[in-house]
Amino acid sequence: MSIFKQVSGTLIGAALVAAGPALAQSQGQANSPYSRLGLGDYQGNMGGVRQLGMGGTGIAAPNTGNVNELNPALLTYTSRTTWEAAFNGEVKSNRTATAFHRSGSGSLGYLALAVPLNRRWAGALGLKPFSSVSYDATTTGAVNGDPTATAFKQYHGTGGLSEAYLASGLHVLRDLNLGGSVSYLFGTINQTVGTAISTPSLAARQLVVDEEQLRYSDFLFRAAAHYRHKVTKDLNLNLGAVYSFPTNLRATRTRTEDQRDANGSLISGSLVQLSDEVGKTYVPAQSQAGLSIDNSRNWSVSVDGSYQQWSQFRPYSQISTAPLTNTWRGAAGGEFTPDPGSVDHYFQRVTYRLGLSLAQLPYAPQGENLYDRAVYWGFGFPLPTGTPLESTTISLGFALGQRGNTNYVVGNTSGSNVRETYLRMQLAATLGNRWFIKRRLQ
Numbered sequence: 001m002s003i004f005k006q007v008s009g010t011l012i013g014a015a016l017v018a019a020g021p022a023l024a025q026s027q028g029q030a031n032s033p034y035s036r037l038g039l040g041d042y043q044g045n046m047g048g049v050r051q052l053g054m055g056g057t058g059i060a061a062p063n064t065g066n067v068n069e070l071n072p073a074l075l076t077y078t079s080r081t082t083w084e085a086a087f088n089g090e091v092k093s094n095r096t097a098t099a100f101h102r103s104g105s106g107s108l109g110y111l112a113l114a115v116p117l118n119r120r121w122a123g124a125l126g127l128k129p130f131s132s133v134s135y136d137a138t139t140t141g142a143v144n145g146d147p148t149a150t151a152f153k154q155y156h157g158t159g160g161l162s163e164a165y166l167a168s169g170l171h172v173l174r175d176l177n178l179g180g181s182v183s184y185l186f187g188t189i190n191q192t193v194g195t196a197i198s199t200p201s202l203a204a205r206q207l208v209v210d211e212e213q214l215r216y217s218d219f220l221f222r223a224a225a226h227y228r229h230k231v232t233k234d235l236n237l238n239l240g241a242v243y244s245f246p247t248n249l250r251a252t253r254t255r256t257e258d259q260r261d262a263n264g265s266l267i268s269g270s271l272v273q274l275s276d277e278v279g280k281t282y283v284p285a286q287s288q289a290g291l292s293i294d295n296s297r298n299w300s301v302s303v304d305g306s307y308q309q310w311s312q313f314r315p316y317s318q319i320s321t322a323p324l325t326n327t328w329r330g331a332a333g334g335e336f337t338p339d340p341g342s343v344d345h346y347f348q349r350v351t352y353r354l355g356l357s358l359a360q361l362p363y364a365p366q367g368e369n370l371y372d373r374a375v376y377w378g379f380g381f382p383l384p385t386g387t388p389l390e391s392t393t394i395s396l397g398f399a400l401g402q403r404g405n406t407n408y409v410v411g412n413t414s415g416s417n418v419r420e421t422y423l424r425m426q427l428a429a430t431l432g433n434r435w436f437i438k439r440r441l442q
Helices: 003-025 049-053 072-077
Strands: 081-095 100-118 121-143 146-171 176-198 207-232 235-244 247-260 272-283 286-294 299-308 327-336 351-360 371-382 390-404 419-433
Touching: 049 327, 049 351, 049 371, 049 390, 049 419, 072 121, 072 146, 072 176, 072 207, 072 235, 121 176, 146 207, 176 247, 207 272
Parallel strands: none
Antiparallel strands: 081 100, 081 419, 100 121, 121 146, 146 176, 176 207, 207 235, 207 247, 235 286, 247 272, 286 299, 299 327, 327 351, 351 371, 371 390, 390 419
């Protein structure tokens, strides 16, 4: 075994063990008031940096350079042992009808390893975000019966869920591949709601804080299929589908209540534990389907769609209890490499990606549907040191989008929805190497 294989194996094991708790606790998301609802901002089954550059598409788009974990059936196209790691960054501005706030963040994105087990079978394992919670907001309102008083509420939440998965793809027939995955979901979400009353006669406010910690863990299963048919000598049609089965997440809920002074310091003897219970949170199934066309060499175009009945979601939280609505997402994208075999012109070997998407969010205040609109672009830069046995690619993916709006909530002229404008970036390194080569000469 070469030095590359020994070092890679060691790094893979160490990274997966070390990254698990970090990824579960911090998903690297900038401040998002909408992540207060449900399990937070649901990442969905969106794939890696290649899919991000193409608008989140790729359910039916095979390739041999990246880890195809978006659709486990596409793992059969893994030609070399492939190790991929990514870093996420985000800048976001939140705007209401009367306020504006900007924030930014960065964190580990995902880790993935794919291995061809034989000519018809390949497997993968990895770690990626499942949902993220990150919000910090303050609201004010009137107090019934006292026109001189003002009620303040402070909302704060952190955490999220991560997904550690084991996936496999099998070439069944000439044009058909099947696959599946089993994932272990885990993570902790911490949320607090602080309430205070201020009057002209009070020099300082005393805050009553209700805090909830939810620890989640359970398994999630996916089934996948891919069909590829050669339409002409230089044109292929691909169809793909992924179904994520519903699951009941085991949830452990701990609630406390305390009082804090105007500086946020805990008042001695005020901490009271309200509950410490175990229950379930129902996460609905997700259906995804895609179509792509490629020429087996240097370009592909994809169209994907997904649907999930979040109206069936059953929370175990006592702080985040707002109902959710069903969601859908449509996206189109593609990639193009001018000349993959070019020797004299490096940028002819660079892969260029572009995409766009429209999605309905699971949040519908007073029945008003909210949408997420985004454009995507990305690049894949192969290192010049690549050989037929080993290669390294540095990839960049970007998303510029907007979700929500600043419309006033129906029947409420004192507060509006939130419009988020975001720029997301993902930087990934992909290392490919032929680990298993059968010797011809002894």
